[in-house]
Amino acid sequence: MATKTRTRLSPANRIDQLLDVAKQMIVSDGLQSFTIESLARHAAVSSPLVYNYFPSRQALLQALLEREYRVSGSALLAEVVNANSFEEVIRIFIANNFDHHAPGNIVPVLMSQPELAAHIKQLRKQQGKQTANYLVENTAKNYKLTVEQAQLAITMSSGASVAAAEWVAMNQLDRELAIDMALAYIKSGMEALSAE
Numbered sequence: 001m002a003t004k005t006r007t008r009l010s011p012a013n014r015i016d017q018l019l020d021v022a023k024q025m026i027v028s029d030g031l032q033s034f035t036i037e038s039l040a041r042h043a044a045v046s047s048p049l050v051y052n053y054f055p056s057r058q059a060l061l062q063a064l065l066e067r068e069y070r071v072s073g074s075a076l077l078a079e080v081v082n083a084n085s086f087e088e089v090i091r092i093f094i095a096n097n098f099d100h101h102a103p104g105n106i107v108p109v110l111m112s113q114p115e116l117a118a119h120i121k122q123l124r125k126q127q128g129k130q131t132a133n134y135l136v137e138n139t140a141k142n143y144k145l146t147v148e149q150a151q152l153a154i155t156m157s158s159g160a161s162v163a164a165a166e167w168v169a170m171n172q173l174d175r176e177l178a179i180d181m182a183l184a185y186i187k188s189g190m191e192a193l194s195a196e
Contacts, residue, residue, distance in 0.1 A: 015053055018043055019064050026064075027104050031113070036060065062119040065110040069120055072096075072107060073127050080134070086142045087187065093135070094161045094182050098175055101165040143194040153193055157186040 009017060021043040026034050036057055040047040054060035076096050083089045100108060111117045117124075132154065140150035161182050168178040 011053070014049075015063070018045075018050060018053060018060070019067055022060060022064055023068070023106050026109060027106055031061075031109055034061075058115065061110060061113070061116055065107065065116050066120055066123065068107050068110070069123060069127075072099075076131075086138055087183070089135075089138065090157075090186060091179065091183050093158075094164075094179050094186070097158075097161045097165040098168065098179060101162075101169040102175075103169070139190065143190045145190075145194055149193055153190055157189065160185060160189075 018039065022034065022039050025039065025042055034057070036050050036054070037047050039060070040050045043050070050060075054063065076092065079092045080089055083092060099105060132151075135154045136147060136150045139145060139154055140147055143150070143153070145153060164178055164182040164185075167173075168175060
């Protein structure tokens with residue numbers, strides 16, 4: 001009878017494995033029931049091994065939030081860089097808002113905890129500033145608006161997009177149709193501003 005050999009993971013792979021399992025557990029069972037001990041059981045490792053990488057539940061959740069926030073930010077940036085038009089860029093940002101509010105996205109769950117959100121405050125500020133600058137600059141250029149008009153237009157558009165995403169998530173409506181509607185709404189608002 002052949003014996004099953006265990007494969008040792010590198011520290012980076014072990015951290016990813018633990019964060020992946022934690023993410024699955026939180027999405028499935030919620031944040032309140034999540035413990036280091038339950039993670040160890042689900043990951044088929046010992047609790048001391050988990051504590052070797054994460055000294056506390058808080059540290060693990062902070063690492064998970066930071067990883068997921070960076071991954072979603074990198075994916076968004078890659079999509080924007082590859083967009084063929086500014087309309088496609090707007091659609092990408094709207095879809096990102098819809099994805100943020102979709103079931104199974106762990107970022108809003110973790111961000112609902114102030115002590116976790118505070119951990120990535122600087123990262124959020126940095127990414128938010130880069131995104132805002134990009135959108136304002138391109139909105140001003142594409143719709144022939146002043147910087148102040150573009151800032152207001154982006155703020156209103158973002159609010160409309162987030163509200164639509166939340167409403168669709170609560171009412172389980174067709175995502176693509178809702179994105180199309182939000183895009184048409186935002187574009188018509190931008191066009192109306194540029195006509196003034």
